[in-house]
Amino acid sequence: xxxxxxxxxxxxxxxxxxxxxxxxxxxxxxxxxxxxxxxxxxxxxxxxxxxxxxxxxxxxxxxxxxxxxxxxxxxxxxxxxxxxxxxxxxxxxxxxxxxxxxxxxxxxxxxxxxxxxxxxxxxxxxxxxxxxxxxxxxxxxxxxxxxxxxxxxxxxxxxxxxxxxxxxxxxxxxxxxxxxxxxxxxxxxxxxxxxxxxxxxxxxxxxxxxxxxxxxxxxxxxxxxxxxxxxxxxxxxxxxxxxxxxxxxxxxxxxxxxxxxxxxxxxxxxxxx
Amino acid sequence: xxxxxxxxxxxxxxxxxxxxxxxxxxxxxxxxxxxxxxxxxxxxxxxxxxxxxxxxxxxxxxxxxxxxxxxxxxxxxxxxxxxxxxxxxxxxxxxxxxxxxxxxxxxxxxxxxxxxxxxxxxxxxxxxxxxxxxxxxxxxxxxxxxxxxxxxxxxxxxxxxxxxxxxxxxxxxxxxxxxxxxxxxxxxxxxxxxxxxxxxxxxxxxxxxxxxxxxxxxxxxxxxxxxxxxxxxxxxxxxxxxxxxxx
Numbered sequence: 001x002x003x004x005x006x007x008x009x010x011x012x013x014x015x016x017x018x019x020x021x022x023x024x025x026x027x028x029x030x031x032x033x034x035x036x037x038x039x040x041x042x043x044x045x046x047x048x049x050x051x052x053x054x055x056x057x058x059x060x061x062x063x064x065x066x067x068x069x070x071x072x073x074x075x076x077x078x079x080x081x082x083x084x085x086x087x088x089x090x091x092x093x094x095x096x097x098x099x100x101x102x103x104x105x106x107x108x109x110x111x112x113x114x115x116x117x118x119x120x121x122x123x124x125x126x127x128x129x130x131x132x133x134x135x136x137x138x139x140x141x142x143x144x145x146x147x148x149x150x151x152x153x154x155x156x157x158x159x160x161x162x163x164x165x166x167x168x169x170x171x172x173x174x175x176x177x178x179x180x181x182x183x184x185x186x187x188x189x190x191x192x193x194x195x196x197x198x199x200x201x202x203x204x205x206x207x208x209x210x211x212x213x214x215x216x217x218x219x220x221x222x223x224x225x226x227x228x229x230x231x232x233x234x235x236x237x238x239x240x241x242x243x244x245x246x247x248x249x250x251x252x253x254x255x256x257x258x259x260x261x262x263x264x265x266x267x268x269x270x271x272x273x
Numbered sequence: 274x275x276x277x278x279x280x281x282x283x284x285x286x287x288x289x290x291x292x293x294x295x296x297x298x299x300x301x302x303x304x305x306x307x308x309x310x311x312x313x314x315x316x317x318x319x320x321x322x323x324x325x326x327x328x329x330x331x332x333x334x335x336x337x338x339x340x341x342x343x344x345x346x347x348x349x350x351x352x353x354x355x356x357x358x359x360x361x362x363x364x365x366x367x368x369x370x371x372x373x374x375x376x377x378x379x380x381x382x383x384x385x386x387x388x389x390x391x392x393x394x395x396x397x398x399x400x401x402x403x404x405x406x407x408x409x410x411x412x413x414x415x416x417x418x419x420x421x422x423x424x425x426x427x428x429x430x431x432x433x434x435x436x437x438x439x440x441x442x443x444x445x446x447x448x449x450x451x452x453x454x455x456x457x458x459x460x461x462x463x464x465x466x467x468x469x470x471x472x473x474x475x476x477x478x479x480x481x482x483x484x485x486x487x488x489x490x491x492x493x494x495x496x497x498x499x500x501x502x503x504x505x506x507x508x509x510x511x512x513x514x515x516x517x518x519x520x
Contacts, residue, residue, distance in 0.1 A: 033363060151376025158365055158373060161353050162425070165323045165435075167346030168377050213409045214366035 012132045013124045013234055013244070019139035020187045021200050021226035021248070026146055027181050028205030029215075029222050033157050039076070039178070040201030042091035043185040046072040046098030048194045050186070051119045052105035061119060062131065065186045072098065073182035077175050122193030122245030125237065135187045142180050149173065154215055191230070192245040199249045204229065207256035210263045225255045274301045275334075276433050276465055277322055282331035284317055291317050295331070295490045299433070304459045304466045306476045306496075309486035315469045316354055318486065319435050322467075323351060350426030352419070354437040354469070359418070361411040368393050368406040371425045396428040397421070400454065416440075416447035423451075427458075433465040434458070440472075452479050 024040075031037055050065030057064065072094045079090040106116055118126065127135070146153065155163040156170050164170050181201070188197035208222030233248030240247075277299040284292040292314040299305055307315045320326040321333060324340030335343050368390075375389045397403040400420040410418060419439055426434055436455075440448045456479055458464040470476065476483060476496070483499040485492035492502055 033360070151373060154365075154369070155373040155377040158363055158370065159353075159359065161325065162351060162422075163373075163377060164325055165346075165349070165351040165353070166374055166377055166429075167344065209364055212364040213407075215364055215369050218364040 016132045016135040017191050017230040019136045020191050021230045022223045023139040023142045023184045024200035025204035025222040025226035028201040032205050037202050040198035042095035043069050043182050044194050044197045045095035047186050048102035049098040052102040056105045056109040069182040069186050073178035077178050120194050124191045124244050196249050203252035207259045210259040278334040280332045282328045285329050293488050303482045304480045305482040306480040307469045307484045313486045347429040348432045350431035350434040352422045352426050352436045365410050370410050374425045374428050396424040400424045435467045437469040
């Protein structure tokens with residue numbers, strides 16, 4: 001493993017992958033407990049339209065996806081709050097629309113090509129140095145914003161009404177959380193691809209939640225699962241010549257399964273008991 | 274000094290009146306019970322005071338300011354009606370739950386982390402839950418959870434505490450200890466307490482002021498006078514609306 005990290009491309013992949021996966025995992029803990037776990041799935045489909053638009057207009061696909069995903073996240077918050085739609089309905093509407101627009105644009109631009117495929121399935125080992133710094137910078141910014149608002153986000157997630165009564169601006173934080181998720185999902189496309197990026201939001205967080213007796217432990221355990229999956233997934237990808245995105249997601253699942261079984265073995269009751 | 278003032282406050286939900294022309298002043302040191310039948314607007318009234326609902330008409334002042342302009346939320350503690358209905362699998366320790374009220378008011382990075390820890394410890398000791406500080410909130414009984422939520426409401430050293438049906442589903446022994454604790458906070462610490470309840474036994478034993486609601490404010494005054502009032506006789510006459518748990 002040590003020798004493998006002598007390769008520059010692997011160092012870049014590891015650095016970007018770890019930052020992005022940890023940002024996904026930390027946000028995932030909040031999203032799962034808010035029962036918003038599917039937002040990652042929805043925003044990744046919407047980001048597909050952004051990637052296709054970028055390819056169609058010949059601008060950086062990552063930048064176009066960022067703009068489209070953030071705009072859609074804001075629209076979902078508005079629809080959920082004002083039109084009385086349940087979160088899942090708003091997510092369903094925008095994710096389907098995103099996929100449809102993406103397919104249409106890719107078809108018109110005749111750009112169903114290797115580049116589009118790399119966004120669909122992820123290609124972290126081919127990440128460019130400029131993309132690494134963009135990804136690390138944005139993922140670090142997401143983590144810092146979460147850290148600065150940690151107490152408010154936790155209070156709102158645990159008991160929304162009491163948080164409001166304590167002066168927490170919950171609507172503003174809803175929007176902040178959705179925007180951060182949109183940014184993180186777009187970055188995660190490089191690691192796991194549009195089709196699998198939602199797994200980085202859901203599975204490490206679900207794994208961390210299996211064993212945590214406190215919120216702080218849940219966040220730390222989820223981040224640890226994310227780092228393990230990225231490091232292990234990159235190693236397996238090189239050793240076995242398999243896609244890194246699939247290896248990372250499968251390792252996330254194995255970590256979840258192990259922690260789930262550990263919890264059952266310890267006799268900790270689950271929600272389904 | 275009036276901590277809260279309501280002037281001709283009305284509230285309607287989808288055109289159905291819930292509160293009509295309520296005038297009410299809550300004075301410093303009051304232990305006020307807001308009572309009334311189901312659907313009489315008790316919870317709505319508290320939510321309007323706290324700025325969680327906007328009144329359809331009328332004015333509200335908290336510490337001399339409108340709720341939208343009020344920023345010093347440290348002065349107010351609130352335990353909502355369904356605080357015991359939390360997600361039992363939420364991974365929060367007892368001290369994290371109490372600390373939420375402090376952490377939400379500042380950034381995570383602060384020189385006062387140690388000070389906050391001391392405050393959390395003190396609030397948990399005040400409600401007799403210090404031993405459970407490290408354990409998960411979901412493992413506690415309903416009564417113990419309720420004590421933790423009171424600790425969360427107390428940790429910011431509020432001047433007024435709002436409790437909405439705080440002992441629903443809590444056993445009689447825990448209830449008695451809980452209301453004794455509120456008595457102590459009111460008498461020795463001077464904490465103003467506003468208690469929404471439909472338990473006339475608690476009203477008779479603990480509070481010094483009563484506000485009786487039935488969309489309109491039908492009585493507001495001291496407890497002794499309330500017991501001699503028409504409002505009290507009406508309440509007792511409609512015994513299905515109120516319950517009495519003598520402690």
